[in-house]
Amino acid sequence: xxxxxxxxxxxxxxxxxxxxxxxxxxxxxxxxxxxxxxxxxxxxxxxxxxxxxxxxxxxxxxxxxxxxxxxxxxxxxxxxxxxxxxxxxxxxxxxxxxxxxxxxxxxxxxxxxxxxxxxxxxxxxxxxxxxxxxxxxxxxxxxxxxxxxxxxxxxxxxxxxxxxxxxxxxxxxxxxxxxxxxxxxxxxxxxxxxxxxxxxxxxxxxxxxxxxxxxxxxxxxxxxxxxxxxxxxxxxxxxxxxxxxxxxxxxxxxxxxxxxxxxxxxxxxxxxxxxxxxxxxxxxxxxxxxxxxxxxxxxxxxxxxxxxxxxxxxxxxxxxxxxxxx
Amino acid sequence: xxxxxxxxxxxxxxxxxxxxxxxxxxxxxxxxxxxxxxxxxxxxxxxxxxxxxxxxxxxxxxxxxxxxxxxxxxxxxxxxxxxxxxxxxxxxxxxxxxxxxxxxxxxxxxxxxxxxxxxxxxxxxxxxxxxxxxxxxxxxxxxxxxxxxxxxxxxxxxxxxxxxxxxxxxxxxxxxxxxxxxxxxxxxxxxxxxxxxxxxxxxxxxxxxxxxxxxxxxxxxxxxxxxxxxxxxxxxxxxxxxxxxxxxxxxxxxxxxxxxxxxxxxxxxxxxxxxxxxxxxxxxxxxxxxxxxxxxxxxxxxxxxxxxxxxxxxxxxxxxxxxxxx
Numbered sequence: 001x002x003x004x005x006x007x008x009x010x011x012x013x014x015x016x017x018x019x020x021x022x023x024x025x026x027x028x029x030x031x032x033x034x035x036x037x038x039x040x041x042x043x044x045x046x047x048x049x050x051x052x053x054x055x056x057x058x059x060x061x062x063x064x065x066x067x068x069x070x071x072x073x074x075x076x077x078x079x080x081x082x083x084x085x086x087x088x089x090x091x092x093x094x095x096x097x098x099x100x101x102x103x104x105x106x107x108x109x110x111x112x113x114x115x116x117x118x119x120x121x122x123x124x125x126x127x128x129x130x131x132x133x134x135x136x137x138x139x140x141x142x143x144x145x146x147x148x149x150x151x152x153x154x155x156x157x158x159x160x161x162x163x164x165x166x167x168x169x170x171x172x173x174x175x176x177x178x179x180x181x182x183x184x185x186x187x188x189x190x191x192x193x194x195x196x197x198x199x200x201x202x203x204x205x206x207x208x209x210x211x212x213x214x215x216x217x218x219x220x221x222x223x224x225x226x227x228x229x230x231x232x233x234x235x236x237x238x239x240x241x242x243x244x245x246x247x248x249x250x251x252x253x254x255x256x257x258x259x260x261x262x263x264x265x266x267x268x269x270x271x272x273x274x275x276x277x278x279x280x281x282x283x284x285x286x287x288x289x290x291x292x293x294x295x296x297x298x299x300x301x302x303x304x305x306x307x308x309x310x311x312x313x314x315x316x317x318x319x320x321x322x323x324x325x326x
Numbered sequence: 327x328x329x330x331x332x333x334x335x336x337x338x339x340x341x342x343x344x345x346x347x348x349x350x351x352x353x354x355x356x357x358x359x360x361x362x363x364x365x366x367x368x369x370x371x372x373x374x375x376x377x378x379x380x381x382x383x384x385x386x387x388x389x390x391x392x393x394x395x396x397x398x399x400x401x402x403x404x405x406x407x408x409x410x411x412x413x414x415x416x417x418x419x420x421x422x423x424x425x426x427x428x429x430x431x432x433x434x435x436x437x438x439x440x441x442x443x444x445x446x447x448x449x450x451x452x453x454x455x456x457x458x459x460x461x462x463x464x465x466x467x468x469x470x471x472x473x474x475x476x477x478x479x480x481x482x483x484x485x486x487x488x489x490x491x492x493x494x495x496x497x498x499x500x501x502x503x504x505x506x507x508x509x510x511x512x513x514x515x516x517x518x519x520x521x522x523x524x525x526x527x528x529x530x531x532x533x534x535x536x537x538x539x540x541x542x543x544x545x546x547x548x549x550x551x552x553x554x555x556x557x558x559x560x561x562x563x564x565x566x567x568x569x570x571x572x573x574x575x576x577x578x579x580x581x582x583x584x585x586x587x588x589x590x591x592x593x594x595x596x597x598x599x600x601x602x603x604x605x606x607x608x609x610x611x612x613x614x615x616x617x618x619x620x621x622x623x624x625x626x627x628x629x630x631x632x633x634x635x636x637x638x639x640x641x642x643x644x645x646x647x648x649x650x651x652x
Contacts, residue, residue, distance in 0.1 A: 089490065128566065140466040141482060144566055149486040153479050156467060160475040164415065240454065240470055 004071035007078030009038035027232030059099035082147035096150035175248030179315035199271035202325030208277035211254035250290035330397035333404030335364035353558030385425035408473035422476035501574030505641035525597035528651030534603035537580035576616035
């Protein structure tokens with residue numbers, strides 16, 4: 001089996017790559033080779049499995065050479081984040097929309113019965129306020145950002161191309177990933193992770209919203225689990241609706257901090273500084289707070305965590321070698 | 327006021343043009359000039375209002391010269407129909423999706439505060455089965471055709487471009503238009519009109535489905551009314567959600583025929599021949615049957631008819647000069 005990961009240098013891409021290499025297989029099939037693509041060439045992991053790393057901008061038809069090698073499973077994680085897509089209108093449409101179209105048209109162009117599994121990472125940004133307290137599986141696309149619009153459109157395209165038998169696609173809407181390791185990116189959602197990650201590393205972090213802000217989270221470990229399941233499950237059970245919201249956990253910022261207190265103590269939570277930011281408060285007010293994800297649960301998608309304490313413990317175990325700055 | 331109609335040679339386009347010329351104004355503003363575009367140049371109506379007719383394929387950036395003249399209101403009716411978009415995949419995406427993107431990007435490119443009203447005709451084909459018996463205002467996009475996918479995507483694009491202040495857009499999902507005058511087109515929905523129009527003209531018509539098939543209809547007169555209202559109303563009341571389903575009437579084929587019997591008599595209904603067509607039966611089984619359109623009604627959209635008898639009478643009055651073949 002040949003696996004292609006687009007956007008492999010990103011946080012989720014690297015974790016997915018690592019898990020696949022550790023497993024040596026996807027579902028019941030051994031991995032014969034992997035191709036890792038990103039705008040900047042991903043670091044080549046040390047592995048007995050042959051790995052090709054490719055630096056390309058696939059929004060300029062750069063996907064075609066990768067697709068010509070007929071990968072069996074394609075994980076499409078490549079995108080620019082919401083803040084950047086909002087600030088740079090053309091770039092957002094070029095990468096987040098046209099890039100996906102180039103990709104699916106390149107798949108279609110191969111022909112000869114080639115019909116790979118395509119796993120596309122969509123986002124809860126396809127929903128914007130006002131919405132019900134819990135967003136169900138049949139709530140409509142109401143994006144309030146260009147990023148959310150682009151993700152919505154890609155979901156619809158992948159459904160249609162799948163329906164036409166041109167590929168075997170699924171779009172999974174990831175919750176906000178928490179605790180996101182590494183450095184902050186341009187996402188306005190950064191603080192949800194910053195206020196956990198930085199204090200655990202002995203650093204101060206800024207909380208720009210009030211503690212009653214509620215949001216929808218899953219660990220990086222859960223995100224990788226969703227992708228692996230989407231890459232192997234029988235998609236026929238989904239019918240023509242190949243897009244759906246992934247399970248997650250609805251917690252308030254106050255509950256996040258209480259969990260951090262339980263897991264790491266008051267010295268750690270004392271490193272969170274409250275500095276309200278009206279811009280971020282306004283952006284976040286339009287974000288989903290909670291979901292009913294019955295459809296995903298029924299289709300076998302499960303999270304790796306039961307409580308937000310688990311999310312923090314996963315971060316300490318996977319990113320900090322089991323230790324934090326007490 | 328300068329009005330541009332894209333797809334002006336089509337049935338709705340011609341009726342809209344006629345109504346605008348008869349009114350001489352749109353809302354409170356006099357019409358100073360009109361531009362009528364289609365792939366084949368629309369017939370130039372006789373009017374004291376200056377009219378330019380243009381033949382262009384605006385899916386190949388042909389919209390830019392029309393937009394450069396800065397029309398105040400643009401009615402975008404141009405599309406290929408569902409059957410054709412399904413049979414010709416590339417053509418459907420080129421005209422129904424790329425064409426709209428060229429259009430909105432041409433609007434954006436004008437700059438200098440140019441922000442025209444854009445009225446886009448979407449379709450109930452954005453919904454496909456399974457759905458509730460009555461589809462509400464918050465049901466999600468579930469197209470089962472490429473045409474419905476393309477309309478869904480255009481709705482999302484127009485919402486985002488409007489949110490970004492690049493235009494002042496609205497997408498209205500028209501019910502199936504009945505009684506559609508003229509000749510059958512490639513739409514699989516053709517029989518809903520054929521079984522009314524042809525018998526009234528003294529011709530036989532084929533009914534390919536059973537009489538219990540229920541569907542969502544509005545007269546051409548109502549469609550023109552929706553467009554005029556969308557062209558003049560204050561869209562700020564809609565917030566970021568500039569896409570919505572129009573009012574209509576849910577009737578079964580049996581109820582259509584009963585209405586035809588009441589209005590025109592048994593000699594006319596006897597011209598309907600039952601010839602079941604498994605392909606059409608299958609296509610139609612995935613189509614919406616009924617809607618709750620509270621949002622449109624609240625925003626002032628109203629139909630011209632109260633019963634299906636009215637729909638038939640509108641056809642006899644507007645298309646047959648008040649007479650039919652008894």
